[in-house]
Amino acid sequence: MGTAQLTAVPEPKYWHLRTVLLRAIDSEFSTGQVIPNERELAARFGVARATLRQALDQLEMEGRLVRRRGIGTLVAAPRVGVPVSRREEGWPGGSREQVWQTVDCVIAPATEQLAKALGVPAGETVYTVRRVRVAQGQTVATESLHVPDSALARLPAIRLSGAAAEGEEPGREEQGRTVLRRLERLTVDGESRSVELGVAEADEAQLLQRPPGTPVLVVTTQYASGGRLAALAVATYRADTCRLTFGETGLVEVTPVAASARTAS
């Protein structure tokens, strides 16, 4: 990473800096390596630290850098591909591996907003199961799975096991698993999905081990059963480390594209 002087260009300094830094980390650094600290880089390029940080912000958003307080700035590993399309990935009981882990469950009347999204009357009881998704030893997503009572009511009750069967007070995590077990019996005949950019709220940020305001990919999934909306899942994926993949079952899975393929065009 040389001591490049910034030539007078019409583009902003921070953008030019980003380009220079990007070229440097591509050619002179490898995954996990720490790059020089912000004060040093700012001095080296002859800019204020705030300007340098603007460039680092971009590269961090692109998933090329990871900044750790007290440690330094590291070259990030390539984003991990996370399958979100196939039904088994999101629906309880479908996946062999344990990709989703139940964290919590709250039972509460639906707020006006939530009721509208679920297509049920406001105030109806809604089970909200909170789950986290772990990939390669790291939490990559959190999810709130909202299930209106009326959807569960169409299912036969199941036997409770363990502590709950013995009349003890079930934990919230245990309650969540019970709801999920009941959902396993529900046949899903359709799912509609959308993806948009958002920022992590306080609770999500904590679960994702990131500061509040971190960019996330918000995946909203509507599960339909018998022509009705049976459940609504809102999942937030870490945008810095995740690449969401939407495969079609039974099709050829071609080789993954390098993250930087688009700069090659």
Next chain:
Amino acid sequence: MGTAQLTAVPEPKYWHLRTVLLRAIDSEFSTGQVIPNERELAARFGVARATLRQALDQLEMEGRLVRRRGIGTLVAAPRVGVPVSRREEGWPGGSREQVWQTVDCVIAPATEQLAKALGVPAGETVYTVRRVRVAQGQTVATESLHVPDSALARLPAIRLSGAAAEGEEPGREEQGRTVLRRLERLTVDGESRSVELGVAEADEAQLLQRPPGTPVLVVTTQYASGGRLAALAVATYRADTCRLTFGETGLVEVTPVAASARTAS
């Protein structure tokens, strides 16, 4: 929007400001309305302008605010849902409406990176068609569709029309349309797709009418034909205004969820 004083809280000022501003624009402002300017807001909340701007940055990334130089900061319209899943949306000739408009076409040997992504030998001729997607009168995406010569070679040649047939030099836009017409004849039997966060490079930014560094959703689609990769499309969607939707054909399309549904949980 009152003159709220910031209480001493463990969370950063800019994050608290975001929450206060979000509540204000939800309750006191409507779409398209201008909110007070940055210097006034900073004074009103007793913070530096840079701190206030951090909060506005968040809200802009969430698609809640739009900032226009020389004009002011406006409350943004809700994000538009953009279908990206169905085959007809991306593949040439499939869609009745003209959602994609050809802009340019370059014919060049594949760079090492691009060749690797396409699964062809480096240096093979690759047609790259540049298109833009227009929704509701606004450019919401740009795309580079890369087609290796070997994929086109498996198709019968088609008659050229208009200027090209008369031996004149075809424009690059015309070349692009010719490639697209040939692609219409190719039967696609599979597509694999991924979505990740990126930033708009200079050329993309210009087409999207946004400054460089703007967050975009990068949709990479691999089209397979006869078990081979026939084309690679890299599309960048404006993250501020777009919500990508992935519908499954033949399924119930349930009501869209409000953009702020996740804050209701």
Next chain:
DNA sequence: GAGTGGTCTAGACCACGAC
């Protein structure tokens, strides 16, 4: 020319991790 957001500066202090 007046007003807006966009960029940039040169500092300061804090929170966190390693030693």
Next chain:
DNA sequence: TCGTGGTCTAGACCACTCC
């Protein structure tokens, strides 16, 4: 205790839009 990134300040000037 030291070095790191995270936050915040109080200014400055520029680019753009509108009148």
